[in-house]
Amino acid sequence: MTKMTYREALRAAMRKALKDDPRVFLMGEDVGRYGGAFAVSHGLLAEFGPERVRDAPLSESAFVGAGIGAALGGMRPIVEIMTINFSMLAMDQILNNAATLRHMSGGQLSVPLVCRVATGGGRQMAAQHSHSLEGWYAHIPGIKVLTPATVADAYGMVLAALREADPVFIFEHATLYPLEGDVDDAAQSFDVTHAAMVRTGSDVSLITYGGTLGKTMQAAARLADEGVQADVIDLRCLRPLDIHTVVNSVAKTHRAVVIDEAWRTGSFSAEISAQIMENAFDELDAPIARVCSAEVPMPYAKHLEEATLPQADQIVAAAQELVPRHG
Amino acid sequence: MATPDISERPVAQREHSLFLLREMLRIRRFEEKAAEMYSLQKIHGFLHLYIGEEATGVGAMQAFTPEDSIVATYREHGHALARGMPARVLMAEMYGKATGCSHGHGGSMHFFDVSRRFYGGYAIVGGGMPVAVGLALADKMQNRRAITGCYFGDGAVAEGEFHESLNLAALWKLPVLFLCENNLYAMGTALERHEAQTDISRKAGAYGMPSSAVDGMDVLAVEAATQEAANFVRKGDGPYLLELRTYRFRAHSMSDPDLYRTKEEIESWKKRDPIPLFENKLKEQGLLSDSDIAGIESEVGLEIEDAVRFAEASPREPVEDLLKDVERRTEK
Numbered sequence: 001m002t003k004m005t006y007r008e009a010l011r012a013a014m015r016k017a018l019k020d021d022p023r024v025f026l027m028g029e030d031v032g033r034y035g036g037a038f039a040v041s042h043g044l045l046a047e048f049g050p051e052r053v054r055d056a057p058l059s060e061s062a063f064v065g066a067g068i069g070a071a072l073g074g075m076r077p078i079v080e081i082m083t084i085n086f087s088m089l090a091m092d093q094i095l096n097n098a099a100t101l102r103h104m105s106g107g108q109l110s111v112p113l114v115c116r117v118a119t120g121g122g123r124q125m126a127a128q129h130s131h132s133l134e135g136w137y138a139h140i141p142g143i144k145v146l147t148p149a150t151v152a153d154a155y156g157m158v159l160a161a162l163r164e165a166d167p168v169f170i171f172e173h174a175t176l177y178p179l180e181g182d183v184d185d186a187a188q189s190f191d192v193t194h195a196a197m198v199r200t201g202s203d204v205s206l207i208t209y210g211g212t213l214g215k216t217m218q219a220a221a222r223l224a225d226e227g228v229q230a231d232v233i234d235l236r237c238l239r240p241l242d243i244h245t246v247v248n249s250v251a252k253t254h255r256a257v258v259i260d261e262a263w264r265t266g267s268f269s270a271e272i273s274a275q276i277m278e279n280a281f282d283e284l285d286a287p288i289a290r291v292c293s294a295e296v297p298m299p300y301a302k303h304l305e306e307a308t309l310p311q312a313d314q315i316v317a318a319a320q321e322l323v324p325r326h327g
Numbered sequence: 328m329a330t331p332d333i334s335e336r337p338v339a340q341r342e343h344s345l346f347l348l349r350e351m352l353r354i355r356r357f358e359e360k361a362a363e364m365y366s367l368q369k370i371h372g373f374l375h376l377y378i379g380e381e382a383t384g385v386g387a388m389q390a391f392t393p394e395d396s397i398v399a400t401y402r403e404h405g406h407a408l409a410r411g412m413p414a415r416v417l418m419a420e421m422y423g424k425a426t427g428c429s430h431g432h433g434g435s436m437h438f439f440d441v442s443r444r445f446y447g448g449y450a451i452v453g454g455g456m457p458v459a460v461g462l463a464l465a466d467k468m469q470n471r472r473a474i475t476g477c478y479f480g481d482g483a484v485a486e487g488e489f490h491e492s493l494n495l496a497a498l499w500k501l502p503v504l505f506l507c508e509n510n511l512y513a514m515g516t517a518l519e520r521h522e523a524q525t526d527i528s529r530k531a532g533a534y535g536m537p538s539s540a541v542d543g544m545d546v547l548a549v550e551a552a553t554q555e556a557a558n559f560v561r562k563g564d565g566p567y568l569l570e571l572r573t574y575r576f577r578a579h580s581m582s583d584p585d586l587y588r589t590k591e592e593i594e595s596w597k598k599r600d601p602i603p604l605f606e607n608k609l610k611e612q613g614l615l616s617d618s619d620i621a622g623i624e625s626e627v628g629l630e631i632e633d634a635v636r637f638a639e640a641s642p643r644e645p646v647e648d649l650l651k652d653v654e655r656r657t658e659k
Binding site: 067 | 495
């Protein structure tokens with residue numbers, strides 16, 4: 001086990017992949033000389049050179065598409081997209097090519113592309129750098145969607161993604177980069193397909209992923225102080241979704257709160273809610289509650305941004321609504 | 328533009344000329360049959376015919392080796408045939424059969440053949456261009472000598488992906504030969520109504536990329552120009568843009584009433600139909616007789632009839648396999 005930050009874990013995983021596999025290269029805006037907009041790739045250019053750590057022009061569609069083509073041509077590209085809002089410029093390549101080529105070619109083509117994308121709010125970056133659109137990606141058959149919420153997952157998910165034969169999108173919540181934790185850098189394989197039970201309780205299931213895991217854990221600690229014991233589930237992988245872990249928890253607690261930084265309408269929280277209903281309707285003792293972002297483009301001012309994003313207070317309140325008062 | 332010097336090898340010249348003619352006729356007759364089968368409701372969805380543009384597909388394809396990669400458009404029947412794909416797997420694909428080149432998942436707009444490095448028909452205009460850049464990047468990074476041929480139409484030139492792709496390929500000196508088949512219409516919008524600069528070959532200058540334009544109705548001129556452009560790209564100094572000036576004789580698709588251009592314009596272009604143009608030239612040179620043409624027509628006719636029989640007789644993919652090609656399991 002090695003202690004490091006989320007940012008360092010991503011870098012360590014890419015460094016290992018670049019050393020172990022000559023097919024791997026990193027490409028994106030300012031990943032080289034600048035060291036990455038979030039300093040994730042700092043130092044990799046010096047170690048691996050400009051052929052394998054490629055600064056791309058501001059052409060999201062071209063460099064994501066070039067990643068697809070390079071993957072078809074036998075390489076293992078890691079493409080960094082600076083923020084999820086910028087990834088909209090590459091949506092044609094992602095949906096119409098990356099996710100589609102295997103099926104559309106009758107199974108002839110394989111696109112082993114890894115895209116790392118910064119996501120989420122909380123840094124006063126306003127309405128074009130802060131949204132949580134992972135749920136849109138999770139809508140698309142043909143790609144995998146990973147949302148590392150821990151330092152260990154930041155490391156393991158990059159390496160696991162590079163072993164996939166199909167496109168994998170890794171959404172890194174930008175508030176997590178300084179997070180510290182332990183990494184098992186001797187591990188040979190990494191499970192990324194199962195949700196994690198991060199805390200166990202019997203009264204309510206708190207279901208979340210990515211950047212809201214920390215707030216959810218704070219909420220669970222406060223609920224425990226009030227005698228309400230919560231299961232906390234980190235979904236980890238939105239597509240394919242491990243609904244079994246969620247259903248097993250709900251079968252125990254009979255109550256669920258889904259916490260999702262996306263806008264509520266049409267969000268991934270709606271999918272979770274629907275799947276709980278499809279799979280465990282009879283287990284529910286209360287309607288499923290959701291804590292999501294307010295339906296507004298992300299405001300800049302700190303107090304407004306805080307009011308927009310899900311907060312621990314709201315999670316606590318939503319859980320209390322569902323759980324009968326003791327005593 | 329120097330054509331390969333074959334004057335001293337009349338036999339080879341005759342053989343190659345007949346080959347080019349046969350390839351163009353394969354496309355023409357295949358497309359006519361496809362239109363017929365579409366009206367008989369054997370083929371559905373969109374069908375974009377290549378008739379009139381055979382010289383660009385066939386002439387340019389001669390510059391590529393089996394190690395090279397090809398990226399095409401949704402009007403790609405001609406490219407697929409010229410790349411050597413059998414007519415039967417293409418017809419079966421349009422019939423939606425399991426024996427089709429894409430198992431019936433793609434249809435007319437999405438032919439693929441990875442064994443021939445034919446990386447497909449792309450139906451988002453310009454959408455194949457970044458993929459072609461990436462294929463070339465993979466070749467370069469793995470020190471392969473191959474190049475990538477990227478076909479697209481004049482409509483793609485207005486897309487951001489055209490500009491992003493030319494810039495990236497030029498910036499990284501990637502071995503891509505960009506082949507713009509300028510048929511003067513982006514669906515129904517004429518070139519001068521969608522481009523501020525109608526000389527497409529000049530756009531390469533903005534990226535410091537060499538370029539040229541050639542008469543796309545003259546198969547030998549296309550072949551020679553593409554060979555020269557490919558030779559440049561193979562040297563490793565970066566990409567090249569070749570504009571092939573052509574015209575489609577049929578409507579954009581089978582559902583297009585063709586209201587945006589005049590009959591006179593179409594008829595004037597048909598006078599430069601690349602197939603009779605080439606036949607007459609060969610006859611004048613004494614390289615082709617009417618019986619040669621009859622022989623080629625008969626061979627081509629057999630291939631097309633066989634393709635239809637094959638497509639008719641082929642099974643459909645079982646519905647149980649609906650999801651099988653969406654993703655593959657973890658490799659290791």
